[in-house]
Amino acid sequence: MAARPAKKSIRNEIAILREHLAQHELRVTSQREIILETFLKMEHVTAEQIYHELTKRTPHIGLATIYRTLNLLCECGLAQQRHFGTQTHFDNVSHKGHHDHMICTQCGTIIEFENCDIEKLQEEVARRHKFHITTHKLELYGQCSTCHGKA
Amino acid sequence: MAARPAKKSIRNEIAILREHLAQHELRVTSQREIILETFLKMEHVTAEQIYHELTKRTPHIGLATIYRTLNLLCECGLAQQRHFGTQTHFDNVSHKGHHDHMICTQCGTIIEFENCDIEKLQEEVARRHKFHITTHKLELYGQCSTCHGKA
DNA sequence: TCTGATATTGATAATGAATCTCTTTATTAT
DNA sequence: ATAATAAAGAGATTCATTATCAATATCAGA
Numbered sequence: 001m002a003a004r005p006a007k008k009s010i011r012n013e014i015a016i017l018r019e020h021l022a023q024h025e026l027r028v029t030s031q032r033e034i035i036l037e038t039f040l041k042m043e044h045v046t047a048e049q050i051y052h053e054l055t056k057r058t059p060h061i062g063l064a065t066i067y068r069t070l071n072l073l074c075e076c077g078l079a080q081q082r083h084f085g086t087q088t089h090f091d092n093v094s095h096k097g098h099h100d101h102m103i104c105t106q107c108g109t110i111i112e113f114e115n116c117d118i119e120k121l122q123e124e125v126a127r128r129h130k131f132h133i134t135t136h137k138l139e140l141y142g143q144c145s146t147c148h149g150k151a
Numbered sequence: 152m153a154a155r156p157a158k159k160s161i162r163n164e165i166a167i168l169r170e171h172l173a174q175h176e177l178r179v180t181s182q183r184e185i186i187l188e189t190f191l192k193m194e195h196v197t198a199e200q201i202y203h204e205l206t207k208r209t210p211h212i213g214l215a216t217i218y219r220t221l222n223l224l225c226e227c228g229l230a231q232q233r234h235f236g237t238q239t240h241f242d243n244v245s246h247k248g249h250h251d252h253m254i255c256t257q258c259g260t261i262i263e264f265e266n267c268d269i270e271k272l273q274e275e276v277a278r279r280h281k282f283h284i285t286t287h288k289l290e291l292y293g294q295c296s297t298c299h300g301k302a
Numbered sequence: 303t304c305t306g307a308t309a310t311t312g313a314t315a316a317t318g319a320a321t322c323t324c325t326t327t328a329t330t331a332t
Numbered sequence: 333a334t335a336a337t338a339a340a341g342a343g344a345t346t347c348a349t350t351a352t353c354a355a356t357a358t359c360a361g362a
Contacts, residue, residue: 064351140273
């Protein structure tokens with residue numbers, strides 16, 4: 001099956017993926033682009049959720065391929081892994097820079113945020129310990145406004 | 152087997168565990184105290200590591216018990232879970248308050264730190280989103296001073 | 303456009319961490 | 333001491349993720 005024409009809205013991401021593939025002597029496949037397309041539509045997903053979303057379509061895409069492709073998207077910088085409970089979630093970070101999360105432990109809602117001041121303080125702490133940061137993960141757990149009222 | 156006399160240095164932690172057990176109508180057992188003792192000696196551990204450490208001694212302590220007890224220690228506030236790679240690590244937080252980590256992605260060294268200013272900023276961001284923080288996780292990944300020289 | 307080399311897929315087996323089950327043993331209140 | 337029952341141990345089980353491998357698709361070069 002040949003690679004499909006990219007929709008306008010996700011052309012950038014498709015381009016990023018293709019460039020990564022070219023640079024690593026990997027091949028452009030319809031599965032990879034279908035998974036990327038689905039991933040971008042969903043923002044925060046597990047491999048299972050994408051698999052479930054794609055069971056409807058033919059030809060069938062296997063779970064192993066979903067996992068392989070999601071890991072690939074992480075390598076391109078399009079996705080970012082996050083552990084929540086027993087599952088690994090993949091977050092879309094293509095259209096924005098690095099960002100962090102507030103996670104409601106009751107309903108699972110995820111609020112994204114970005115804070116330069118916090119990052120500056122991180123750098124400062126690191127400097128004090130002669131540590132060189134390449135990346136970081138900040139997750140705030142608690143209750144979103146909706147759930148806080150109920151409990 | 153009867154509960155063993157607590158060594159001076161870990162009396163506090165043993166006391167915390169016993170109080171938690173009493174409050175929840177759970178029982179004091181030698182396994183729980185042996186696991187706690189081993190845990191405190193090792194600072195950052197996986198269940199497997201404790202299991203391996205304890206294979207030497209008799210009577211044998213099962214892996215399931217290690218898992219059960221480590222979860223118990225988290226409930227007492229003596230330990231804190233952290234996901235790293237595929238395994239769950241348990242960190243000793245008994246002698247200090249909540250703290251965060253810098254993790255060297257090359258050698259695995261963990262540097263602990265605490266920063267109130269960062270936490271204040273977190274609260275501020277949360278307030279802006281009407282989010283109520285109960286806990287958080289901050290991990291900085293990169294290279295420690297030793298590894299940074301080499302690479 | 304065809305072809306060969308080989309990357310990728312899909313189905314499923316395998317792995318591995320963590321939990322559950324169930325029988326035996328240990329603890330604790332009376 | 334004894335009864336009630338929590339906990340331990342051993343191993344089965346679960347579930348997410350990865351590895352295997354035969355069949356298929358991609359792509360560079362003829």
